[in-house]
Amino acid sequence: MPSETNAPALVPGLVAARAAAAPDTVACRAGRRELTYRTLDERAARTASVLRDLGVGPDVPAAVLMPRSPGQIVAYLAVMTAGGAYLPLDPAYPPERIRQILADAAPPVMLATAELARRLPAGPGPRVVVLDDAGGCAQASPRRRHRAALDGANLAYVIYTSGSTGVPKGVQVPHSGLANLVRWHHARYGLTPADRTAHLASAGFDAAVWEIWPTLAAGATLHLPTEEDRLRPDRLGAWLRETGITVTFMPTPLAEEMITGGHLGGSRLRALLTGGDRLRRAPPVGAPYQLVNHYGPTEASVVSTAGTVPAGSAGPPAIGRPIDGTGAHVLDDALRQVPPGEVGELYVSGEGLARGYLGRPGHTAARFVPDPFSGTPGARLYRTGDLCRVDADGVLWFAGRADDQVKIRGFRIEPGEVEAALLAHPRVAEAAVVARPGPSGAPQLVGYAVPSAGAAVTVQELRAHLSERLPAYMVPPRLLILGGLPMTPHGKLDRPALPVPPAGGLGEMPRDPVEETIAEIWAATLGLPDGHPLGVRDGFFDLGGHSLLGHQVITQVMQVFGVAPPLSALFEAPTIAGFAAAIQRGERTPGRIAAIARLRRQVAGLTDEQVAGRLASLTPERQVAHDR
DSSP, X not given: OOOGGGGGGSHHHHHHHHHHHOTTSXXXXXXXXXXXXHHHHHHHHHHHHHHHHTTOOTTOEEEEEOXXXXXXXXXXXXXXXXXXXXXXXXXXXXXXHHHHHHHHHOOSEEEEOHHHHHTSOSSSOOEEEEBOTTOOBTTOOTTOOXXXXXXXXXXXXXXXXXXXXXXXXXXXXXXXXXHHHHHHHHHHHOOOTTOEEEOOSOTTSTHHHHHHHHHHHHTOEEEOOOHHHHHOHHHHHHXXXXXXXXXXXXXXXXXXXXXXXXXXXXXXXXXXXXXXXXXXXXXXXXXXXXXXXEEOOGGGTSOXXXXXXXXXXXXXXXXXXXXXTEEEEEEOTTSOBOOTTSEEEEEEEETTOXXXXXXXXXXXXXXXEEOTTOOSTTOEEEEEEEEEEEOTTSOEEEEEESSSOEEETTXXXXXXXXXXXXXXXXXXXXXXXXXXXXXXXXXXXXXXXXXXTTOOOOHHHHHHHHHTTSOGGGSOSEEEEOSSOOBOTTSSBOGGGSOOOOOSOOSOOOOSHHHHHHHHHHHHHHTOOTTOOOOTTOBTTTTTOOHHHHHHHHHHHHHHHSOOOOHHHHHHSOBHHHHHHHHHTSSSOHHHHHHHHHHHHHTTTSOHHHHHHHHHTOOHHXXXXXHO
């Protein structure tokens, strides 16, 4: 039975203790909105009583569909305080993916804002409890509060990852795993109530767990940026300085951009934590912050290993050593330790292991295997599917994947799930998805579809179909329509024989200074090799672009043209021709835009002030004449 005496060592008890010790300290701040620890604790306990009445208790999942806000944090804590396991849903998910997850997990209750509740898929589903962005719940009574008795074996949260069967699978993480993460984080990074941390990760990314709970368990303040600040490196750097963030996690691509772009200067940051993809950058010599590279599957409570990256070092860094309470074993196919320096599969053990996959005992048994190195009955190893080597000093180095699973911009993706979504199109008979180097060298998904006999399908139709079913990061930027898939002599799909997507620039080349300038901006942002041709019909996302790089494009457009189109303009008009037209529909005249582009190209040696001076001399009539 759960024990009350264990509760203070678990996250809900730790947060309640902070509320009792320093009730007026700010727990969470988003712009002008903030919650003190007293308010956070009281609202969570009141909502927990509502959830308890609706059947939420130990090991019962409750979904949370909330935007990044203080109310989202209240919702998560309320579910755990009720004894349940919170199930985060990203509002950016397509309705079909939300429907899939709700059908699979079958939570009796969902916490959501009124606006998001109205967007839920039609049909049977969980009972909805409405919260506002500050965590207020109209159904809660000020006189009723509930705090469940818990122990470490109870589930803290359930989070869904990409599934090889074509259906996402829920990872069940107990309080013991979450508590181990929090204890290690506090010891490793010395977190105190004086620290300020950032919540940058999306709800469906398990890094959000790591951002939120060590902060609140330490009595520190969690800061939430706006979406614009979160995704634009220049604005994120300014936000870090304004808020005085001292410790933060950033996914690998964003961390690299912040480092190489010099966006961390002047901040109070003392620890930059990163993970989720192969890190290729080190902080500059003399950087006031420490960069720490992390590795960990969702099935092992977010973090399994950590290693400090020496400033000024070259080459991909190690993934470090196991964190406290965790074991790491590099094994061969017979579960024998491989010698130092040799490559084997990484298995993880210890307190951080998940219980398994929700409703999938077969998958659980295949990935969570008996631990032959532990004398503890029932001890298990989690088979990560990642290849690693360990050096003579016990430091782990990542070497790739042992199966078809891939990581794109830090997101773990099963190509089989994307293939299943393609096959769900009524006019697609066969499909395949692989990861290939994009024009910039970074891996990107490529999808192949074979239409049904006598049918036809377009790339645009497939992209729209996938966007309705998959998160944006799982939609292949390159889609090819084939007459058939290549097969081996044994009748299996010959993945290496799938055609390589053609390089860009095969169509019409840029026709005016604006399109030429956009092509230059795209090439630089995407890291395309020198001389890589770009045609006006080439698509930003087909070339490997994504929302983070899109914000960089918008920033450069503002610097060059003085016009700041919304990021949605790039999604709506993702070709060079379309985006150039969208820019010229901006708040300045087309003549002035063209003049700016021409001056930038023809007199590249001029300073911004000199260019501005020349442009200031252009009257509207002269702008038109200049454009001609």
